[in-house]
Amino acid sequence: MTVNLNQVAITGNLTREPSLVTLASGHVLCEFQLASHHRSRDEVSGAWQEWADYFTVKAFGFQARTSHRGLSKGSGVAVSGRLSSRRVTGPDGAPQHVAEIIAEAVQFLARPPGR
Numbered sequence: 001m002t003v004n005l006n007q008v009a010i011t012g013n014l015t016r017e018p019s020l021v022t023l024a025s026g027h028v029l030c031e032f033q034l035a036s037h038h039r040s041r042d043e044v045s046g047a048w049q050e051w052a053d054y055f056t057v058k059a060f061g062f063q064a065r066t067s068h069r070g071l072s073k074g075s076g077v078a079v080s081g082r083l084s085s086r087r088v089t090g091p092d093g094a095p096q097h098v099a100e101i102i103a104e105a106v107q108f109l110a111r112p113p114g115r
Contacts, residue, residue, distance in 0.1 A: 006082045008101050010055065011109065012036035014075045020068040030064035032057050032071060034079065034101075057081075059103040067106050076109030 018032035035052045042049055057079055059067045071077060081104040090096040 007080070008083055009078070009080045010034065010036055010101065011076070011078045012052075012055070014071055014073050014077065015054065017073050018068050018071050020064060027060055028064045030059045030067045032059075032067065034077065056098075056100045057103050057106075058084075058100055059106055063103055063106050067103075070108050071106075078107040078109055079103050080105045 012034040015033040015035050018030050020028065020030050022028055034055045034057050036055065037050060037052045039048055039050045041047070079101060081102045083099055084102045085097060085099045087095050088098050
């Protein structure tokens with residue numbers, strides 16, 4: 001029997017306010033967008049380059065309530081959990097693949113100024 005591992009650990013900042021919804025099942029879901037910034041040196045010019053990767057994070061139950069209450073746009077956060085993927089139909093009718101992080105632990109790192 002093969003054992004598979006699906007584990008993610010990521011840090012970044014929220015790109016917008018988190019949303020909180022109660023699903024038809026009664027479960028609570030908090031969804032937020034996370035930007036994780038990277039920096040590397042260009043091999044040719046030697047200049048530093050920066051870019052960001054963007055991820056959708058979904059937290060349920062206690063993690064959802066706590067995340068919604070404690071996070072806001074710009075907040076620093078560390079998330080550990082697993083990747084979940086699904087197919088959706090895009091606006092043009094073509095199938096698309098969506099990957100999301102299902103949070104198992106959400107740790108608040110820093111609050112934006114004024115909060």
